[in-house]
Amino acid sequence: MKTPQAEELAVHAILNPNSRRKVMNKNRDHGKIDGKKLWGNNTALLNTSHGLVTRISMAFLNRRLGLLLTQVNRAVEQRHFSITGACSAIQKLTRVRVVDNSALGNTPYHRPPKCIHVYNKTGVGKVGDKILLAIKGEKKKALIVGHRMPGPCMTPRFDSNNVVLIEDNGNPTGTRIKTPIPLILRKHEGRFSKVLAIAQHLV
Amino acid sequence: MVLWFWSRTERCFSSSGLLRANSGEPTKFQPPPKPVIVDKHKEVVERRFLSPEFIPPRDRTDPLKFYIERTDMIRRRKVLDVPEFYVGSILSVTTADPYASDKTSRFVGICIQRGGKGLGATFVLRNIIEGQGVEFCYELYNPRIQEIKVLKLEKRLDDNLMYLRDALPVYSTFDVNMKPVPHSANDEIPVNQLKVKMKPKPWTKRWERPKFNIQGISFELSEEMMKEAQKWSQPWIQFDMLREYDTSKLEKEIWKEVNEELKK
Numbered sequence: 001m002k003t004p005q006a007e008e009l010a011v012h013a014i015l016n017p018n019s020r021r022k023v024m025n026k027n028r029d030h031g032k033i034d035g036k037k038l039w040g041n042n043t044a045l046l047n048t049s050h051g052l053v054t055r056i057s058m059a060f061l062n063r064r065l066g067l068l069l070t071q072v073n074r075a076v077e078q079r080h081f082s083i084t085g086a087c088s089a090i091q092k093l094t095r096v097r098v099v100d101n102s103a104l105g106n107t108p109y110h111r112p113p114k115c116i117h118v119y120n121k122t123g124v125g126k127v128g129d130k131i132l133l134a135i136k137g138e139k140k141k142a143l144i145v146g147h148r149m150p151g152p153c154m155t156p157r158f159d160s161n162n163v164v165l166i167e168d169n170g171n172p173t174g175t176r177i178k179t180p181i182p183l184i185l186r187k188h189e190g191r192f193s194k195v196l197a198i199a200q201h202l203v
Numbered sequence: 204m205v206l207w208f209w210s211r212t213e214r215c216f217s218s219s220g221l222l223r224a225n226s227g228e229p230t231k232f233q234p235p236p237k238p239v240i241v242d243k244h245k246e247v248v249e250r251r252f253l254s255p256e257f258i259p260p261r262d263r264t265d266p267l268k269f270y271i272e273r274t275d276m277i278r279r280r281k282v283l284d285v286p287e288f289y290v291g292s293i294l295s296v297t298t299a300d301p302y303a304s305d306k307t308s309r310f311v312g313i314c315i316q317r318g319g320k321g322l323g324a325t326f327v328l329r330n331i332i333e334g335q336g337v338e339f340c341y342e343l344y345n346p347r348i349q350e351i352k353v354l355k356l357e358k359r360l361d362d363n364l365m366y367l368r369d370a371l372p373v374y375s376t377f378d379v380n381m382k383p384v385p386h387s388a389n390d391e392i393p394v395n396q397l398k399v400k401m402k403p404k405p406w407t408k409r410w411e412r413p414k415f416n417i418q419g420i421s422f423e424l425s426e427e428m429m430k431e432a433q434k435w436s437q438p439w440i441q442f443d444m445l446r447e448y449d450t451s452k453l454e455k456e457i458w459k460e461v462n463e464e465l466k467k
Contacts (some may be wrong), residue, residue, distance in 0.1 A: 083388070099335075150340065153325065154298060154347065159336030159368065179335040186302035202303070203337055 049118075059131050060195040090115055090125035090159070096133065096163040099145065100174030100198070105165050109136045126151065127182055128192070133163065140173075141166045143195060145181050156203050164195055172198055228236030249263060250389065252287045253458045255317060258345065261448045272321040273457070277464045279344045285351055290314050291359030293377055294328060296341055297350045307349060310339050311379045329367060331376040336368065355384045358394045360418040369406035370399040370420070413437070419440035 008168045090096065095112040098105030105113070116139070117132040118125040125131050125144050143166045146158035158180075165173040172195050181201035185192045196202075210362070257276070259269040277281040288294055293313050300308040312328030319325045324343045329336065341348060367375045374397075398421035401410075410417050411424060422429065440446065 146335075150338075153340050153342050154345065155339075157338045157340070159338075164249070178333050180332045180337055183300055183302040183308060201333055203308075203332065 031046060032159075044133065066076070069157045088124040089149040089151075090131060090144055090163075091118060091123050092116060096131075096142070096144075096161045097140070098133075098135070098165055099177055099179040100164045100172060101176045101178075102165050102172075102174035104138075104140060104173065106136055127155075128185055128188065130166065131163070133165070135165075141168060143172075143192070145177075145185065146179075147196075155184060157182070166195070170194065174198065215373075225452075250391075251458055253454050253461065254285070254287070254324075254343075257322050257457050257461060258320070258450050258454060260320055269321065273461065274464070275322060276344060277461060279346075280465060283348065283351070285343060286353045288314060288326075288353050288356060289358045289392065290317055290362055290364055292353055292357055293355040293381070293445050294326075295350075295354055296328065296339075296348060298341070298345075299347045299349055305379045310442050311354065311377055311381070312337075312339065313364070313366055313367070313375065313377060329364075329375050330379075331345075331372050333381075334372070336372065336375060352383065353386075354381055355387045356392060360394070360396065360398075361416075363415075364419070365408070366401070366406075366410045366415075366417060366420055367399065369408075369410065374399045 094115045094116055096115055098113055113133050113135040115125070115131045116134050119130040120131070125147075126149075127144055127146060129144050131139050131142050131144060142163040144162070145164050146156065146160075146162040148158065148161055150157045162179060164177060168171060170191060177195070177196060177199045178201070180201040181196070181199040183202050185196060186202075189196070224358050257273060259266070291314065293311065295309060295311040297307050297309045299306060309328070310328060312330035314326050315329045316327040317324070318327075319342075322344045326343065327338055327340045329338045331337070343351075397419065398422055400418055400423070407414065409432070410420060411422055411429060411432040413433060
């Protein structure tokens with residue numbers, strides 16, 4: 001356990017007790033050498049090293065940990081986690097922006113309006129889907145009129161997740177929508193005719 | 204002598220005055236059109252511009268596939284005039300939309316990205332309408348596109364202006380009814396040296412990092428933050444020979460081919 005790599009593996013194993021697989025696969029060549037898979041040989045080796053780790057006294061580690069942590073910290077800093085951007089358009093707990101001129105949507109409140117349910121087979125709402133919002137402590141239905149996620153080509157992508165408040169029968173609560181609305185909503189003219197009627201700008 | 208005097212007075216009459224005499228209504232003063240000055244002493248250098256989607260990627264696919272695609276692209280270009288434009292130019296695109304009133308929809312915006320190769324080439328236009336940022340990803344060879352017009356032809360300091368999403372909205376607003384800025388065919392394309400100011404952090408991407416290599420932002424961050432960003436620099440990449448892809452010869456051949464086909 002004197003090589004720095006082995007020490008790093010040991011500390012990694014202790015800090016992440018459930019990442020046994022990560023410890024085993026870290027820095028390993030996943031190919032074949034001499035026609036034989038490396039797995040069998042390596043797992044044996046690693047099992048012993050892992051066993052050593054569990055049997056090593058905490059005292060030894062406490063002495064070394066101080067020195068190692070600085071090295072580990074540096075290693076952890078350089079290890080960047082790539083987080084993908086918005087993968088799904090509007091789902092539960094997304095904060096939305098109400099774009100019509102209804103009183104409920106425009107009065108300030110200490111919490112932003114959030115989606116609590118999407119009326120869809122998948123829990124992901126796209127343009128034209130109905131969702132349930134929690135606004136000012138009340139539940140209200142709304143219609144999605146634009147999201148930040150890029151959709152199919154030739155459709156607009158907005159810089160904010162836009163939503164129009166709606167009643168249960170589909171009538172909009174507000175009387176005017178100033179922000180641009182995508183033209184795709186015209187496809188289901190029957191359902192969204194009243195919303196399209198109050199929209200001033202169609203993109 | 205009387206005739207000479209009469210002709211003199213005729214010349215004194217302005218054209219607007221004559222109109223007033225004819226129609227009986229006051230007409231607005233129309234200034235004469237500006238004369239187009241063609242400098243014949245300047246050397247006429249034809250600018251060779253090959254649209255980037257013609258250059259095939261460095262793959263192991265058969266060049267025949269790219270040749271067939273190019274013939275299709277040229278066929279479409281004979282029908283629709285796709286002008287020369289770069290990332291940073293302001294375009295207006297009219298598309299056929301079945302859901303629009305009078306079946307056409309027009310969008311004006313700045314081109315922030317040109318991607319894709321071959322027939323799937325796309326460009327993204329961005330504009331801010333009524334305070335809402337809107338982006339449209341158009342396919343160059345989509346048959347629904349009826350007209351692509353360049354309102355202002357210019358380049359920017361970067362090839363990718365995705366950072367405009369995190370910049371102040373002033374830099375992405377363009378008048379929908381703006382008049383096209385005239386540009387002669389032989390002038391060099393102006394490079395807009397604009398350095399954009401950003402909204403406060405957090406941004407959608409960490410634009411200060413050397414991976415993006417952005418020249419067009421005026422970072423007002425502390426020196427500490429800039430130093431921190433340089434930790435992620437990979438200075439060895441510029442020496443990596445496997446990443447080199449020299450397209451100069453390929454470009455010349457393809458340009459020749461495309462030009463000959465288009466002239467037919």
